Amino acid sequence: MFWIVLFSLLWPQAALADIVLPTSTTIYFEQDNAPVTAPVDFAVSCYGYSWAPGPSPELAPGSYTPVEVYSxxxxxxxxxCSIDEPYYLNYRYIDYCLLTATVDHTTSLVNIGNKPYSECDTHFTVQACTSYFDLSADPTTAARPVHSRSFWLALLLTFIIETAVLILALKVVLRKRLQPAVRWKTVLSLGVGLSAATLPYLWFVLPNIPYISVVFPKWYVWSTLVEEIIVIIVEAMLLRKWVPLSKRAAIFISAIANIASFTIGLVLAYWY
Structure with a gap:
């Protein structure tokens, strides 16, 4: 026991390796080589990959699609100004971080490298950090997630699953309640059309809306739930427009299709 305590005192970083350290960061925003003195609302999102507690898998570049691992x-x-934000970055590999800042109703998107801060000094159990952010950087140069082949395969799989569930649900509803003689071609067109009209929202549009990451910055599950609910509502609205269904029936069909595709996708991703 004595040697354990002694080792911890001599090597505080080893003892605190998996603990969230209280951190105070002094932040300086600049734009066009001048200090930004107006209030700045900002959000930082870092992309890369994460893993369960343990050794890093050290994935090769191009073998994974960068996803948000910290924000x-x-x-x-x-x-x-000074903010209190503990940077818990264990079990995460960060390729790059993007900063979205709003000053006087003007939004800037800046690539700030592979750390959510500029530099930090650790003093036993406390971190003191300093960050310099240049909001005049060209937003078009900011890094974006590169969609790998696995991303497009996952998107295709989601499209197939959701379309299949929609077709089955629509077939049952239309034949039993509305149009007993409805043709497969009509049902197939509705299923494909609904999936094609809503999946781009979920996969490309909603993940890039800063508001969602600002409201739910640390809870990926909640942000995903918000995105799914938005898609279900949009899909139900389109369904009611194309088919004479009640609100309850449209929402039910849309929810079942999205829940089924999401659940099957999770199971396949787990086994994969």
Whole structure:
């Protein structure tokens, strides 16, 4: 026991390796080589890959699609403000971080490298960090997730699953309640059309809306739930427009299709 305590005292970083350290960060926003003195609302999102507690898998570049592995949001009321944000980055590999900042109703998107801060000093159980962010950087140069082949395969699989569930649900509803003689061609067109009209929202549009990451910065499950609910509502609205269904029936069919495709996708991803 004595040697364990002694080792911990001599090597505090080893003892605190998996603990969230209280961190105070002084932040400086600049734009066009001038300090930004106005209040700044900002959100930082870092992309890469994560793993269960243990050794890093050290994935090769191009073998994975960078996903959001860390994020936070805050407000900086003045130049050189201080925020309290513990940077827990264990079991995460970060390729790059993007900063979305709003000043005077103008939004800037900046690539800030592979760390959510500029530099940090650790003093036993406390971290002191400093960050310099240049909001005048060209947003078009900011890094974006590169969609690998696995991403497109997952998208195709989701499209197939959701379309199949929609077709089955629509077939049952239309033949039993509305149009007993409805043709397969009509049902197939409805299923494919609904999936094609809503999946782009879920896979490309909603994940890039800063508002969702600002409201739910640390809870990926909640942000995913919000995105799924939005898609279910949009899909139900389209379904009611194309087919004479009640609100309850349209929402039910849309929810079943999305829940089924999401659940099957999770199971396949787990086994894969």
């Amino acid at each position: 936070f949001a805050a407000q900086c009321p003045s130049y050189g």
